[in-house]
Amino acid sequence: MFMGVKVGIIGSGLIAQMAHIPGYLEADADIVAVCDIVEERAEEVAKKFNIPNVYTDYKELLSDPEIQAVSICTPNYLHAQMTIDALESSKHVLCEKPMAMNIDEAQRMLQTSRKTGKILMMGFNNRFRGDAQKLKQFIDSGKLGEIYYARVGYMRRRGTPRGWFTVKRESGGGPVIDIGVHIIDLTRYLMGNPKPVSVFATTYKKFPEYHIDGRQTWDSSDVRDGLRDGKLNDVEDLATAMIKFENGATMFVEVSWAANISGDRFYINLCG
Numbered sequence: 001m002f003m004g005v006k007v008g009i010i011g012s013g014l015i016a017q018m019a020h021i022p023g024y025l026e027a028d029a030d031i032v033a034v035c036d037i038v039e040e041r042a043e044e045v046a047k048k049f050n051i052p053n054v055y056t057d058y059k060e061l062l063s064d065p066e067i068q069a070v071s072i073c074t075p076n077y078l079h080a081q082m083t084i085d086a087l088e089s090s091k092h093v094l095c096e097k098p099m100a101m102n103i104d105e106a107q108r109m110l111q112t113s114r115k116t117g118k119i120l121m122m123g124f125n126n127r128f129r130g131d132a133q134k135l136k137q138f139i140d141s142g143k144l145g146e147i148y149y150a151r152v153g154y155m156r157r158r159g160t161p162r163g164w165f166t167v168k169r170e171s172g173g174g175p176v177i178d179i180g181v182h183i184i185d186l187t188r189y190l191m192g193n194p195k196p197v198s199v200f201a202t203t204y205k206k207f208p209e210y211h212i213d214g215r216q217t218w219d220s221s222d223v224r225d226g227l228r229d230g231k232l233n234d235v236e237d238l239a240t241a242m243i244k245f246e247n248g249a250t251m252f253v254e255v256s257w258a259a260n261i262s263g264d265r266f267y268i269n270l271c272g
């Protein structure tokens with residue numbers, strides 16, 4: 001599907017190296033440029049994956065007319081502006097989740113995609129898991145009937161990431177915006193994308209410092225490379241919500257980076 005498509009990578013940290021670049025290579029896309037504000041990281045990634053052009057300013061990458069599509073793999077607070085700039089530079093965009101820091105940014109991204117006619121896709125990779133696809137086929141065949149209730153969770157016992165992930169001005173929030181978006185997106189996809197009409201939710205912050213023991217599950221590249229200590233944590237660590245949809249269905253959600261439970265749980269229960 002991507003054969004020969006000329007791609008640029010903006011942000012060459014962990015998810016770019018673990019998922020986007022290997023994925024494009026497997027699909028025979030042509031990765032022509034990589035960008036990172038940390039020049040050594042971009043240089044290293046370019047060398048490792050044989051990418052010919054390196055930039056430290058994403059606007060310079062966007063000005064390359066050869067590039068048809070970009071992956072945006074930067075911290076969350078950069079997603080909206082970088083996506084809008086890329087779409088306006090006539091590039092298709094695959095932007096990592098979460099889409100943006102707030103609804104206003106997300107709407108501007110969507111409007112720009114419609115205005116420019118360029119594709120904007122979010123990195124909701126869980127939709128493409130084999131089990132999710134199988135379940136979707138099963139639901140679409142009508143075997144579950146009308147799905148009117150979902151009880152879902154993405155709960156970690158000790159899994160707070162470090163670096164910009166716990167810094168609200170850069171991440172926009174904690175587990176809700178980091179892993180909650182995955183479980184909510186996947187469940188709505190399975191339910192046929194019902195429109196939410198109201199939400200009742202609570203957030204908690206009870207585990208601000210435990211992660212400095214090194215029991216986290218994901219470090220930003222800056223922490224891994226020793227560029228920052230990753231100790232600032234001003235986001236929630238657990239959240240619960242009930243979402244009501246226009247079609248009358250409801251979803252109960254629980255998400256956490258840190259909770260006193262016996263082990264991690266990632267689950268979707270659907271009632272039809």
Ligand SMILES: NC(=O)c1ccc[n+]([C@@H]2O[C@H](COP(=O)([O-])OP(=O)(O)OC[C@H]3O[C@@H](n4cnc5c(N)ncnc54)[C@H](O)[C@@H]3O)[C@@H](O)[C@H]2O)c1
Nearest residue numbers: 011012013014015036037073074076096097098123220221
């Ligand atoms: N889909 C998933 O399951 C999944 C998993 C992990 C991360 N993510 C998302 O991917 C994104 C990146 O996460 P990560 O773990 O790779 O973080 P990371 O910190 O490892 O990488 C981010 C990179 O962006 C670079 N960067 C920062 N500002 C920049 C700028 N102005 N211009 C260019 N580069 C800049 C950083 O130097 C860093 O190398 C986040 O939005 C995160 O939520 C998604």
